[in-house]
Every structure is written in structure tokens, then in C-alpha cells.
Amino acid sequence: MACLFGKSAEGDDEEAVLKLPNGKEHRIKVLKPTSGEDLFLDIRDLHRLTGYFTFDPGFTCTGSCLSAITFIDGPKGICLYRGYPVPELVEHAQALEVAHLLLVGEKATKEEYKSFKREIQKSMLVHEKVKAMFANFTINAHPMAIMVAVTGALSCIFSELDPFDEAHRWLACTRLIAKVPVLACMAYKTSIGQPLMYPRADLSYAENFLYMMFATPMEEYKVNPVAAKAINAFMILHMDHEQNASTSTVRIAGSSQANPYACIAAGVASLWGPAHGGANEAVITMLEQIGTRENVGKFIADVKAKKEGVRLMGFGHRVYKNYDPRAKVMKGLVAQVLKELGVDDPLLGVAQELEKAALSDDYFVQRKLYPNVDYYSGIMLRAIGIPTSMFTVMFAMSRTVGWVSQWNEMVAEGQMRIGRPRQLYVGPQERTWKPEDMSEEKSPSQTVVNFAPRRSSSFSKRVPDVSTR
Numbered sequence: 001m002a003c004l005f006g007k008s009a010e011g012d013d014e015e016a017v018l019k020l021p022n023g024k025e026h027r028i029k030v031l032k033p034t035s036g037e038d039l040f041l042d043i044r045d046l047h048r049l050t051g052y053f054t055f056d057p058g059f060t061c062t063g064s065c066l067s068a069i070t071f072i073d074g075p076k077g078i079c080l081y082r083g084y085p086v087p088e089l090v091e092h093a094q095a096l097e098v099a100h101l102l103l104v105g106e107k108a109t110k111e112e113y114k115s116f117k118r119e120i121q122k123s124m125l126v127h128e129k130v131k132a133m134f135a136n137f138t139i140n141a142h143p144m145a146i147m148v149a150v151t152g153a154l155s156c157i158f159s160e161l162d163p164f165d166e167a168h169r170w171l172a173c174t175r176l177i178a179k180v181p182v183l184a185c186m187a188y189k190t191s192i193g194q195p196l197m198y199p200r201a202d203l204s205y206a207e208n209f210l211y212m213m214f215a216t217p218m219e220e221y222k223v224n225p226v227a228a229k230a231i232n233a234f235m236i237l238h239m240d241h242e243q244n245a246s247t248s249t250v251r252i253a254g255s256s257q258a259n260p261y262a263c264i265a266a267g268v269a270s271l272w273g274p275a276h277g278g279a280n281e282a283v284i285t286m287l288e289q290i291g292t293r294e295n296v297g298k299f300i301a302d303v304k305a306k307k308e309g310v311r312l313m314g315f316g317h318r319v320y321k322n323y324d325p326r327a328k329v330m331k332g333l334v335a336q337v338l339k340e341l342g343v344d345d346p347l348l349g350v351a352q353e354l355e356k357a358a359l360s361d362d363y364f365v366q367r368k369l370y371p372n373v374d375y376y377s378g379i380m381l382r383a384i385g386i387p388t389s390m391f392t393v394m395f396a397m398s399r400t401v402g403w404v405s406q407w408n409e410m411v412a413e414g415q416m417r418i419g420r421p422r423q424l425y426v427g428p429q430e431r432t433w434k435p436e437d438m439s440e441e442k443s444p445s446q447t448v449v450n451f452a453p454r455r456s457s458s459f460s461k462r463v464p465d466v467s468t469r
């Protein structure tokens with residue numbers, strides 16, 4: 001099969017010509033985005049016209065939707081929200097201004113911002129029935145496990161929602177932006193057995209998070225402005241990142257017209273893993289295991305040897321093949337926050353040494369592996385007093401803004417064709433089922449069934465080697 005680029009006969013549109021094994025040719029339109037140099041082959045009619053499918057596990061080169069929310073240029077290390085560079089937003093904007101930008105598409109006017117802020121604040125209270133759920137989770141439950149449950153439970157309260165009604169969608173999006181941070185803090189308070197704190201109307205979005213996390217009914221709590229600035233930045237940096245695993249999960253769940261609160265719960269579940277949002281927690285575990293700068297060389301050697309279970313967490317990205325611009329901002333913030341709070345965290349030294357060693361090592365250079373946003377964020381959160389188990393929860397509460405914006409865009413733009421990938425079947429061919437007598441014997445035998453643990457194998461080893469036919 002060969003694929004050639006050229007100009008279409010009809011006009012200026014570029015097209016590619018696919019030569020198929022049966023000698024036939026298939027013309028494919030080339031689609032261009034409004035920013036960046038990526039080109040897309042429009043294969044929507046490929047199967048209908050040729051009988052062929054494409055095979056792309058992990059969607060490494062497949063575009064699944066049109067979106068006008070976030071633009072990433074991986075090779076150049078650029079990330080824009082609605083056209084604005086994310087580092088500029090971190091420097092100059094409030095988290096709720098950015099939430100408005102992502103959801104609505106434009107920067108809010110002063111009046112619009114005031115009204116948006118009021119709307120979010122009004123929606124921050126959670127139904128007492130949802131609050132009551134927290135009493136029933138076990139004391140050791142991971143806060144992400146609690147988040148999957150309580151976010152999904154919002155769909156019990158708001159079950160009659162019509163995704164095709166614009167006003168209903170707006171309510172769902174603003175309620176989620178308002179309530180998820182409250183649920184996050186309730187999950188934390190539950191885990192440490194403290195009373196749940198209600199949000200306050202006089203505090204900003206970031207300040208309220210700190211208040212609900214750390215205040216108690218016993219005494220007045222004053223929000224530290226350095227911590228509030230850091231949380232505001234963290235929230236903005238994590239709000240959206242185009243079609244990552246969790247956002248794609250939300251879109252696929254939403255494509256069946258499912259309740260949006262349930263779709264966001266699906267996003268929370270997808271984010272939890274260490275290859276995605278769980279990486280910030282995994283970075284701290286890794287740095288603690290390394291312990292001191294002296295052990296960095298041995299750890300790098302283990303990573304390069306691909307020792308089972310050893311990876312440089314917080315490094316690498318599917319899209320960035322350059323320094324993640326969010327990681328650059330985070331690295332600067334960490335140093336600033338630790339200095340202003342007077343915190344001396346030995347893990348920062350280990351992280352810096354590890355980064356230096358990796359960026360000058362051929363293994364990482366050749367694979368274009370750089371720190372991602374999760375590499376330094378945990379050290380900043382630790383300095384503020386956030387426990388490690390809450391790191392991914394904070395990612396989820398920030399990413400909720402992106403999830404609802406992407407879900408709303410998908411429905412509003414009529415991109416609701418159900419997500420339904422194909423598979424390359426590698427199972428047994430058709431065979432005949434021979435019925436057997438499976439009724440139980442009167443005195444069951446004492447045979448012990450041995451459920452031996454299965455050896456885990458890496459994902460790549462599980463991908464079948466498919467030869468071209």
C-alpha cells in the first residue's frame with residue numbers, strides 16, 4: 001500500500017492517493033488545523049469505499065474530533081487555551097476567568113466574570129444526601145476512589161438532564177466546576193476524620209479550596225496568599241489538555257448521550273492511573289525511593305535497563321517531544337513557593353539531580369523524554385501541606401473544567417456520533433460448542449483449584465505481532 005500527496009483535481013484542496021493491494025486507488029482529502037503544521041488524512045469513508053479499516057492502538061495518530069479549545073504543538077512545546085498561551089494565563093488570570101474562557105470560548109468582560117463567579121459560588125453547596133455518602137466510605141479508601149463514587153452520585157440528584165438543551169448543559173457544566181472541589185475537600189476531611197467544611201462566598205475559587213481543606217470549626221483560618229497563588233496556578237495548568245485519555249473517556253461516555261455527571265465520573269476513573277493523572281503521586285513515591293542525590297545514577301541505570309516496574313515518572317509525553325511548557329512554569333513555581341514558605345524539601349534536590357542526569361543521557365535524549373507537568377507539581381503541593389493521596393484528586397478537580405468544556409463542545413457542535421472503535425480480531429475461528437453434563441456431583445470432590453497469580457507483562461508485549469497480508 002502506498003500513499004502519495006498531491007493537489008486534488010477539483011481545486012486547491014490537497015489530497016493523498018492510497019494504492020490498495022487490489023490495484024485500486026482511493027483518494028483521501030487532507031485536513032489542516034487552524035494552527036500548527038499537523039496534517040490529517042480524512043479516512044471517514046475509507047471502509048465504505050474500499051472495505052479497509054485502519055489499525056492504531058492507543059490512537060497514536062488518529063484524530064477523533066474537531067475542537068477549538070486547546071492547541072498543543074508537541075515538537076515546539078506550545079500549549080494554548082482558546083489561543084492564549086497557558087504560561088501567560090498562569091501569570092495574569094484567576095482560575096475562574098480561565099474556566100470561563102475554556103467553557104465559553106472568550107475572555108469574560110468584568111460583568112460576565114462577576115455573574116459567572118456568583119453562579120459558581122451559588123452552586124458550590126452539595127446536596128446533603130451526597131454529603132451523607134461520605135460517612136460510609138472506609139477510613140482507608142483512596143480519595144480518588146471516593147471521587148469516582150461521589151461525582152457519579154451527582155447523577156442521582158440531577159438525573160432528568162437533557163444534554164441537547166443548552167440551558168441544561170450550562171447548569172451541568174457550572175455545577176460540576178463548582179461542586180467537584182467541594183467534593184474533593186470532603187473526601188480529604190473524611191479520610192482524616194475531621195468535620196466537613198462548607199465553602200465561603202467571600203473567598204476566591206483557589207482560596208476556597210485551601211479553606212475547605214485546612215480550616216476546622218474550632219478557629220479562624222487565614223488563607224496564606226502564597227499558597228492561594230500556587231493553587232490558582234496549579235488549577236490553571238491542569239484545566240485542559242486536548243484529547244488525553246480522561247478527556248477522550250468523557251467524550252466517548254458522552255457520545256452515548258449518558259448523564260454528564262456520570263461521564264465526568266468516567267473521566268475521574270481514567271485519570272487515576274499512574275500513566276496519566278496518577279503520575280504526580282507516583283513521582284513522589286519514586287523520589288522517596290531514590291532518597292538521595294547519590295542514588296540517582298543507579299536509578300537511571302535501572303530505568304534504562306527497563307527493570308520491571310521502574311520508569312522515570314513525570315517524564316515523557318505522547319504529544320510533547322520537547323519540554324512541556326506547563327512543566328517549565330511548574331518548575332519556576334516550585335522554587336518560588338518553597339522559598340516564600342520557607343520550606344526546605346530534600347526531594348527537590350533529588351528531583352533536580354534526576355532531571356539533569358536524564359536530560360544529558362542518550363536514552364532520554366533520543367526518545368525525546370522531558371519532564372511533564374507532574375514532575376515538579378507534587379513537591380509544590382507538599383510544601384503547602386497537601387497530602388500525596390490528594391495530588392491526583394486536585395488534578396481531577398482542575399481538569400473538570402476541561403472535561404465539561406469538551407463535553408459541551410461535543411454536544412453543541414453536533415459531534416455526537418457514538419464512539420465505537422474497530423478491533424483486529426485475533427481469537428479462535430468459529431467452532432462448535434459440544435454440550436457436556438455439568439450438573440454437580442452429590443459429594444463434591446476435594447480438588448483444590450489453584451489460581452496462580454498471573455505474571456504481569458508490559459503493554460507492548462501484549463500487542464500482537466500482526467504481519468501484513
Ligand SMILES: CC(C)(COP(=O)(O)OP(=O)(O)OC[C@H]1O[C@@H](n2cnc3c(N)ncnc32)[C@H](O)[C@@H]1OP(=O)(O)O)[C@@H](O)C(=O)NCCC(=O)NCCS
Binds near residue numbers: 315374
Ligand atoms: C506519558 C507516557 C504514558 C506516554 O507514553 P507513550 O506515548 O505510549 O510512549 P511510549 O511508552 O511508547 O514511549 C516511547 C519510548 O520511550 C520510553 N519511555 C517513555 N516514557 C518513559 C519514562 N517515563 N521513563 C522511561 N522510559 C520511557 C518507552 O519505554 C519507549 O521506549 P522504547 O522505544 O525503547 O520501547 C509515558 O511517557 C510514561 O509512562 N511516562 C511516565 C508517566 C507519566 O509521567 N505520565 C504523565 C503524563 S502527563
